[in-house]
Amino acid sequence: xxxxxxxxxxxxxxxxxxxxxxxxxxxxxxxxxxxxxxxxxxxxxxxxxxxxxxxxxxxxxxxxxxxxxxxxxxxxxxxxxxxxxxxxxxxxxxxxxxxxxxxxxxxxxxxxxxxxxxxxxxxxxxxxxxxxxxxxxxxxxxxxxxxxxxxxxxxxxxxxxxxxxxxxxxxxxxxxxxxxxxxxxxxxxxxxxxxxxxxxxxxxxxxxxxxxxxxxxxxxxxxxxxxxxxxxxxxxxxxxxxxxxxxxxxxxxxxx
Amino acid sequence: xxxxxxxxxxxxxxxxxxxxxxxxxxxxxxxxxxxxxxxxxxxxxxxxxxxxxxxxxxxxxxxxxxxxxxxxxxxxxxxxxxxxxxxxxxxxxxxxxxxxxxxxxxxxxxxxxxxxxxxxxxxxxxxxxxxxxxxxxxxxxxxxxxxxxxxxxxxxxxxxxxxxxxxxxxxxxxxxxxxxxxxxxxxxxxxxxxxxxxxxxxxxxxxxxxxxxxxxxxxxxxxxxxxxxxxxxxxxxxxxxxxxxxxxxxxxxxxxxxxxxxxxxxxxxxxxxxxxxxxxxxxxxxxxxxxxxxxxxxxxxxxxxxxxxxxxxxxxxxxxxxxxxxxxxxxxxxxxxxxxxxxxx
Numbered sequence: 240x241x242x243x244x245x246x247x248x249x250x251x252x253x254x255x256x257x258x259x260x261x262x263x264x265x266x267x268x269x270x271x272x273x274x275x276x277x278x279x280x281x282x283x284x285x286x287x288x289x290x291x292x293x294x295x296x297x298x299x300x301x302x303x304x305x306x307x308x309x310x311x312x313x314x315x316x317x318x319x320x321x322x323x324x325x326x327x328x329x330x331x332x333x334x335x336x337x338x339x340x341x342x343x344x345x346x347x348x349x350x351x352x353x354x355x356x357x358x359x360x361x362x363x364x365x366x367x368x369x370x371x372x373x374x375x376x377x378x379x380x381x382x383x384x385x386x387x388x389x390x391x392x393x394x395x396x397x398x399x400x401x402x403x404x405x406x407x408x409x410x411x412x413x414x415x416x417x418x419x420x421x422x423x424x425x426x427x428x429x430x431x432x433x434x435x436x437x438x439x440x441x442x443x444x445x446x447x448x449x450x451x452x453x454x455x456x457x458x459x460x461x462x463x464x465x466x467x468x469x470x471x472x473x474x475x476x477x478x479x480x481x482x483x484x485x486x487x488x489x490x491x492x493x494x495x
Numbered sequence: 496x497x498x499x500x501x502x503x504x505x506x507x508x509x510x511x512x513x514x515x516x517x518x519x520x521x522x523x524x525x526x527x528x529x530x531x532x533x534x535x536x537x538x539x540x541x542x543x544x545x546x547x548x549x550x551x552x553x554x555x556x557x558x559x560x561x562x563x564x565x566x567x568x569x570x571x572x573x574x575x576x577x578x579x580x581x582x583x584x585x586x587x588x589x590x591x592x593x594x595x596x597x598x599x600x601x602x603x604x605x606x607x608x609x610x611x612x613x614x615x616x617x618x619x620x621x622x623x624x625x626x627x628x629x630x631x632x633x634x635x636x637x638x639x640x641x642x643x644x645x646x647x648x649x650x651x652x653x654x655x656x657x658x659x660x661x662x663x664x665x666x667x668x669x670x671x672x673x674x675x676x677x678x679x680x681x682x683x684x685x686x687x688x689x690x691x692x693x694x695x696x697x698x699x700x701x702x703x704x705x706x707x708x709x710x711x712x713x714x715x716x717x718x719x720x721x722x723x724x725x726x727x728x729x730x731x732x733x734x735x736x737x738x739x740x741x742x743x744x745x746x747x748x749x750x751x752x753x754x755x756x757x758x759x760x761x762x763x764x765x766x767x768x769x770x771x772x773x774x775x776x777x778x779x780x781x782x783x784x785x786x787x788x789x790x791x792x793x794x795x796x797x798x799x800x801x802x803x804x805x806x807x808x809x810x811x812x813x814x815x816x817x818x819x820x821x822x823x824x825x826x827x828x829x830x831x832x833x834x835x836x837x838x839x840x
Contacts, residue, residue, distance in 0.1 A: 248593060279600045284505050287663055317595050325499045328664050335665035351665060358663060361501035366595040373592045381592070391523030393535070397585045400539020405546045405589070412547035426554055431685070434553035435692030438564060441551070442573075442697060445544040446704055449537040456536060 248313055268376050269384045270477040274484040275372045279365050281488045288340065288353050293360035295495045296488075300367035309374050317370055318363055329358040378402055387470050396464065407448070412441055496647075496654060496679070497590070497605050500598025504661035511657065512603030518611060519584055522577040534578060541570060542582040546589075553689070567613035568643045569690050572622065572705060573697075576614040583610035604657050608650040617646030632695065639691035644683030651679035 278299055285292045304311060336351030373381075379399065386395050415437055423429055453461075500508070545566035552563050566586070571579035584606045590596035597605040625638035655671045658664050664671070697704050 276599065279500055279598065280505050280508075283500050283503065283508065283598075283600060322497060322499055322596070324497065325501055328502055328658070328666070332665045335667075354663075354665070358501045362499050362598075365500040365598050365600075369592065369599050370595060378592075391520055393523040393526050394519055394581055394585065396535060397538055397542060397581050398588060400536060401542035401546075401582075401585045401589060404540050404543035408540070408543045408547035409550060412550050416551050429552075429554050431553045431688055432692050434551055435689050436696050437551055438548045438689070439693045439696030439700070441548060442544060442693065443701055443704075445540050445547075446537070446701070449540040452536040452540065453533055461535075462532065 248317075267477065267480055268380050269387060269471070270480045270484075271372065271376060272381070272384050273481050275368060277481075277485060277488060278368055281492060282361055282365050282368075284492075285357065285361065287357050288350065290353060290357055290360065292492065292495045293357050293364060295491055297360075297364045297367070298491070300364060300371045303371040303375065304367070307371070307375055309371055314367060314370050314374075318366060321359075321362055321366070325358065325362050329355040329362075331355075332358065389470075392464055404448075404452075408441070408445060411444065415441060496608065496650060497587075497597030498601040498608070498654060498657060500600050502658050502661060502663050503598075503601050503604060504663065505600070507657050507661045508598075508600040508603060510603075511607050512600070515584065515603040515606040515610070518580060518607070518615075522580045525577040526581070534574070538574060538578050538582050541573060542585050545570060545582075545586050564689050564693075565609070565643075565647070565686050567609055568617060568622070568639070568646055568686070569693060571614045571618040572639075572690070572694055576618055579618075580610050580614040583614065604654075608653045608657075612649040612653070613642070613646035616649060617642040621645050630698070635694060635698065636691045639694060640684060640687030643687035643690050644680060647679050647683035647686060648676060651675045 278296070282293070282296045285296070303309065304314065332355035333349060333351035336349065336354060338350040339347045340350040340353050341348040382395050382399050385398070386392070419428060419433075419437060545564075548566065549563045567579070567583055570582050573579070574582060587597065587602065587605050587609060591599055591602050591605070622638045622642035625641060626634050652672070652675070655668070655675050658666075659668055659671065666674075694705065
């Protein structure tokens, strides 16, 4: 995927403007993150031949997408660009595990085909759940939640700065690449070593930018922490929501 | 080389979350001890730089394809291991959340594979060792290429170990290693060449930007690394563990004549047993066969028998899609209650 398309998606998802009111609201963002982790944990614990359970767990992202009116096109685009590594691993199973697993009339479906399909289903379900979550929760809220979970401040600050400045630097890199392409004829100038100099120039610009940013931050009273927000205590409604989700995921697993 | 959630088991994912979390905590502690806030924005902006640099493609000679920089070793050479590890972890977190590059439970594995090896192994024990106290163009080239390649190869090997420990893939260890390592060896050479060219450019134009190799002490984390490696290898060797009874089982068999206690017919026990089977978080990946089918299968090993009733399986899959459809419908009904989201910032 082109980096500009990725940037546009970060811009869309990072705002987290889509949210099903019944599930993910401002107060419940923290519980939503725990529920997401629990969900992924349940999905990947599905037996490697259990197609039914894999499909049933897709209930969660499907409900989030429909109830939150999430834009389906960008999610589908990302699902279509599923990691080639996953595809190769899924494709290898039918070749390596040829034991018959299901027999429908004369057609025999091998165990490898079933386990490969389950790998694909698990991938699609977990990816769509994560994408749906990021479309519902603004990125700075995710950072606040991480701080609430006692994630080291350096890491949270790093995430905030990385998110903020990726837009700026990617635009700069795109401009540099366009300038290089306009001056290139055929493949001339697109080789590894010329590109490395381009990346080096970007690095020097980045360093200058970092110095200016630091002076600006110091002028605004920066002392190592971007926010002084107090850590929120655990609320009873968050616990109830998390327990309810845990119960639903467990019931799905038991029933199917 | 990003690991996906679908390829790991909960135990492997959880173990590497803990390992990577501990490394982030350790790195954060080390950074806090430095008491140098001036590098905080540099870390953030360099993380964004990796994103930006990844969009500048270069043609790979002899292949007709193009590639982009990974950035692990480059960040370490610019920031030192602790800050670089935090920066790499942050880049991988953003990639996981927004682009589905690697799963959320596999994030620990990815941070470990792409952050730990370049920052805490390749940089201090290969790059620094080659560069020595006096940097020269030749040493910089050798250090960049060897360290980048070694870091990537270790990461690729770690992917193989994690995947096989999870038991999801059918690929045998030898084949998997033979597929992964040569590919990543070639990728590592290209990555090393780019890192060298960028660092050489920076060394010529702004040498102060490079962290002096002798300014960074080797991390004591190597002990932790060995502990994790021991755990991983323990997991591998467990596959080849003796099928003979262990000490306790041997004692039991001598006393009771059986290696395991036979449980009495108990309804509660049976229900709990069936739930336990459903929640096999480290499943044995045997066929989900009924007892009768399993017995028949054992008796007719030569004849390919289907251990699962096809009717039930097909009905299950169709039923799953029906439930999905219902979930979508419920979602549509529920969304009527919420306010329409604003699409502008």
